[in-house]
Amino acid sequence: MDGFIREFLRELNFGQGVALSFSSINDQYLALARTVRHYLMARWLGTLRRQFETQAKGVAYLSAEYLLGRQLGNALLATGLTDIVEEGLAKCGIDLATLRAQEVEPGLGNGGLGRLAACFIDSLATMSVPCVGYGIRYEYGIFRQTFEDGRQVEQPDNWLALGSPWEFPHPEAAQIVNFAGHTETYEEDGTVRSRWIPGWSVQAIPYNYMVPGYQNGRVNTLRLWSAVATNAFDLRIFNSGDYAEAVRAQTFAENISKVLYPEDSTPQGKELRLQQQYFFVSASIHDFIDNVLPADFDLTHLPDRVIFQLNDTHPVIGVPELMRVLVDEKDFDWDDAWEITKKCFAYTCHTLLPEALEVWSVDLLGRLLPRHLEIIYRINDEFLDEVRERFGDDELRIRRMSIIAEHPERSVRMAYLATVAGSKVNGVAELHSQLLRDKVLPDFDEFYPGKFINVTNGVTPRRFIRLANPALSELITDALGVGWLTDLERLRELEPYAEDEEFKERFRAVKAHNKRRLSRVLVDRDGTSVDDDHLLDVMVKRLHEYKRQTLKLLHIVTLYDRITSGEVKPADIVPRTFIFGAKAAPGYRMAKEIIHLINAVGSVVNADPAVEGRLKVLFPPNYNVTLAEKVIPAADLSEQISLAGKEASGTGNMKFALNGALTIGTDDGANIEIRELVGDDNFFLFGLLEPEVEALYAKGYVPSSFYESDEGLHRAIDMIARGTFSGGDRGVFDGLVSNLLYDDRFMALADYRAYIDAQDEVDKAYLDEDRWTRSAILNVARTGFFSSDRSMRNYIDRIWHTPPSF
Numbered sequence: 137m138d139g140f141i142r143e144f145l146r147e148l149n150f151g152q153g154v155a156l157s158f159s160s161i162n163d164q165y166l167a168l169a170r171t172v173r174h175y176l177m178a179r180w181l182g183t184l185r186r187q188f189e190t191q192a193k194g195v196a197y198l199s200a201e202y203l204l205g206r207q208l209g210n211a212l213l214a215t216g217l218t219d220i221v222e223e224g225l226a227k228c229g230i231d232l233a234t235l236r237a238q239e240v241e242p243g244l245g246n247g248g249l250g251r252l253a254a255c256f257i258d259s260l261a262t263m264s265v266p267c268v269g270y271g272i273r274y275e276y277g278i279f280r281q282t283f284e285d286g287r288q289v290e291q292p293d294n295w296l297a298l299g300s301p302w303e304f305p306h307p308e309a310a311q312i313v314n315f316a317g318h319t320e321t322y323e324e325d326g327t328v329r330s331r332w333i334p335g336w337s338v339q340a341i342p343y344n345y346m347v348p349g350y351q352n353g354r355v356n357t358l359r360l361w362s363a364v365a366t367n368a369f370d371l372r373i374f375n376s377g378d379y380a381e382a383v384r385a386q387t388f389a390e391n392i393s394k395v396l397y398p399e400d401s402t403p404q405g406k407e408l409r410l411q412q413q414y415f416f417v418s419a420s421i422h423d424f425i426d427n428v429l430p431a432d433f434d435l436t437h438l439p440d441r442v443i444f445q446l447n448d449t450h451p452v453i454g455v456p457e458l459m460r461v462l463v464d465e466k467d468f469d470w471d472d473a474w475e476i477t478k479k480c481f482a483y484t485c486h487t488l489l490p491e492a493l494e495v496w497s498v499d500l501l502g503r504l505l506p507r508h509l510e511i512i513y514r515i516n517d518e519f520l521d522e523v524r525e526r527f528g529d530d531e532l533r534i535r536r537m538s539i540i541a542e543h544p545e546r547s548v549r550m551a552y553l554a555t556v557a558g559s560k561v562n563g564v565a566e567l568h569s570q571l572l573r574d575k576v577l578p579d580f581d582e583f584y585p586g587k588f589i590n591v592t593n594g595v596t597p598r599r600f601i602r603l604a605n606p607a608l609s610e611l612i613t614d615a616l617g618v619g620w621l622t623d624l625e626r627l628r629e630l631e632p633y634a635e636d637e638e639f640k641e642r643f644r645a646v647k648a649h650n651k652r653r654l655s656r657v658l659v660d661r662d663g664t665s666v667d668d669d670h671l672l673d674v675m676v677k678r679l680h681e682y683k684r685q686t687l688k689l690l691h692i693v694t695l696y697d698r699i700t701s702g703e704v705k706p707a708d709i710v711p712r713t714f715i716f717g718a719k720a721a722p723g724y725r726m727a728k729e730i731i732h733l734i735n736a737v738g739s740v741v742n743a744d745p746a747v748e749g750r751l752k753v754l755f756p757p758n759y760n761v762t763l764a765e766k767v768i769p770a771a772d773l774s775e776q777i778s779l780a781g782k783e784a785s786g787t788g789n790m791k792f793a794l795n796g797a798l799t800i801g802t803d804d805g806a807n808i809e810i811r812e813l814v815g816d817d818n819f820f821l822f823g824l825l826e827p828e829v830e831a832l833y834a835k836g837y838v839p840s841s842f843y844e845s846d847e848g849l850h851r852a853i854d855m856i857a858r859g860t861f862s863g864g865d866r867g868v869f870d871g872l873v874s875n876l877l878y879d880d881r882f883m884a885l886a887d888y889r890a891y892i893d894a895q896d897e898v899d900k901a902y903l904d905e906d907r908w909t910r911s912a913i914l915n916v917a918r919t920g921f922f923s924s925d926r927s928m929r930n931y932i933d934r935i936w937h938t939p940p941s942f
């Protein structure tokens with residue numbers, strides 16, 4: 137510990153340039169972060185050296201998003217230094233928790249997809265599997281959400297403002313990324329070759345982050361790219377003497393990594409977004425070839441050294457990029473290059489929503505990446521020839537399967553390109569993978585037997601159990617001993633404790649402790665609080681109509697109606713605190729109206745004395761990983777209520793179950809697998825099944841008929857329409873109400889009654905404290921399957937074939 141104190145003070149004095157007595161909390165946080173990273177440094181260098189020596193096959197995980205969460209706690213956990221640091225700091229009169237709270241989380245992702253990438257690289261490091269994560273170092277991550285009069289307002293997320301001690305910039309290892317221009321052909325040794333004459337270029341500067349394994353001496357690398365103007369740019373402008381033009385050019389280049397697009401599941405075909413995608417993928421592929429492989433490496437053997445995993449379609453432009461590198465730059469012939477490329481990529485699909493499947497107009501792609509468009513056309517031509525060979529001139533099939541869509545405008549279907557190029561294509565939960573094969577890409581499934589597989593998502597237990605829930609972790613360790621954190625199926629051994637009175641009592645104490653901890657956080661940040669004796673009912677996730685936050689609202693309004701109409705006395709209802717957490721894409725109007733309505737319902741319900749404090753609606757702004765780590769361990773009830781067939785997997789659902797919340801959920805995504813594991817008695821299932829949803833769409837869904845025939849629903853919707861939550865103003869939620877009554881794409885009204893009935897069952901179950909605790913313990917005991925370590929094992933066995941390397 138004395139060693140630690142010495143190092144910490146050294147960093148404070150010589151790194152930060154302040155004396156302890158004059159140092160700010162930020163000084164102390166930065167000094168601590170640098171001290172802790174020193175402890176990881178030898179392991180990092182060792183990992184890199186061994187990696188280079190063994191040349192073992194590794195994963196290059198390509199993801200436009202990494203929703204990392206705070207780093208300090210995880211680094212302390214990985215090194216096993218938490219206790220020493222806590223004591224050492226205390227000797228200096230410093231509280232570790234205060235310094236941890238100083239860290240601004242890097243919000244370089246929107247939601248589930250970005251968080252999944254972060255969980256996966258954590259698991260790979262912990263399992264000693266070689267992996268480089270590649271992505272973008274957005275200067276502004278996901279916006280910071282505030283509310284004004286209940287409406288969402290977006291503030292820039294200036295996460296770098298107070299210093300970023302976890303990153304290592306390497307400007308000397310910059311890559312040049314080219315754009316635009318034209319292509320030309322030329323002859324060389326009797327063969328016609330193509331080359332790209334780019335119109336402009338930017339530099340990609342790598343920033344390395346440590347990805348420490350859990351107490352295993354391994355540190356993998358996350359490499360995020362930042363865009364700056366090229367030196368050529370600077371020079372030209374310097375010479376021209378046009379300062380304004382110089383600055384404009386610089387700004388133009390640096391725009392590429394300026395900001396994360398805040399759309400989750402609804403990408404917009406914006407040029408800058410394509411620039412971002414190509415920027416990071418091109419830099420990453422070149423980086424791997426130039427810096428990870430030895431100088432004399434024969435690229436014929438590339439598939440023995442790397443698998444590029446495409447996290448959704450965002451990095452799919454990497455497929456024609458690798459082809460271009462092999463054919464145009466490294467003189468491979470086309471067929472050999474294609475054989476290599478097909479083995480080097482695998483693709484994970486994250487959605488079923490048609491609006492989320494990325495397409496790029498041929499016009500835009502041709503302007504920005506003319507050579508890549510030619511390559512895509514050739515890939516498509518050869519692919520469609522193969523299809524013709526198999527199925528004859530089945531023109532309908534050809535049109536369905538073409539990578540190039542003709543309507544509404546000529547465009548490239550990135551999911552098709554990824555499917556043709558990928559050695560495997562995986563969905564992210566059993567149902568999703570099945571629907572992917574049956575509904576989204578059936579022709580491809582028929583054409584490529586065995587290519588489509590499932591790997592159910594997972595979450596890292598290091599962050600989402602050990603760091604987020606120390607009290608539960610201690611209870612588990614007391615029962616099972618150590619080792620469960622890297623072998624999560626061992627949670628099964630908790631099953632007998634579901635009948636153990638003393639354990640149950642301690643389990644309840646853990647929940648109560650976590651509720652008080654959350655309450656303190658909410659008092660500090662928002663001046664709100666959670667009541668000890670309330671059922672804590674939580675719905676935290678991105679705001680999207682398919683996730684159906686409105687259905688949750690209709691439940692709350694119904695309970696409020698039961699009280700205000702005198703149908704029930706407040707004293708006779710189970711007291712509940714509802715917590716919402718959700719950001720809406722800034723341009724998604726309906727999502728923003730829903731946020732406004734949640735806040736409006738909250739202000740009325742929370743202030744109405746008739747409720748007698750038995751219902752409380754909280755909506756802490758700016759849901760992020762940091763808040764998730766506090767909210768999830770406190771929850772009693774997890775709301776996973778998407779319309780069946782729409783949520784690919786969900787990972788929030790897994791975090792809640794692992795922390796001992798019971799799920800109320802539809803038969804959707806990974807909910808299905810959670811329910812199968814925990815058992816029907818420990819899960820509140822409701823709602824239409826996916827085939828029933830399809831049948832209802834086919835028959836013609838009329839939401840207003842549900843409104844007409846269900847009195848509770850009628851009354852709830854009327855309350856909203858009448859202005860109960862808008863000071864009598866009927867216009868405010870007009871758009872939302874008519875959307876529900878006349879469109880309701882995601883069938884909230886069709887599932888309303890089943891949902892209310894299931895919630896009434898929840899109330900009954902909660903009153904039986906003993907039964908509830910038993911179910912909560914069984915949720916923990918039976919969901920070890922959802923460790924991202926297991927997901928990674930599945931990817932390794934079924935897709936990557938990258939064994940651990942020590």
Ligand SMILES: *Cc1c(COP(=O)(O)O)cnc(C)c1O
Nearest residue numbers: 247248677760761764786787788
């Ligand atoms: C886990 C997580 C998500 C994903 O939640 P879902 O309920 O699966 O959509 C989104 N945001 C954050 C901050 C998370 O930690």
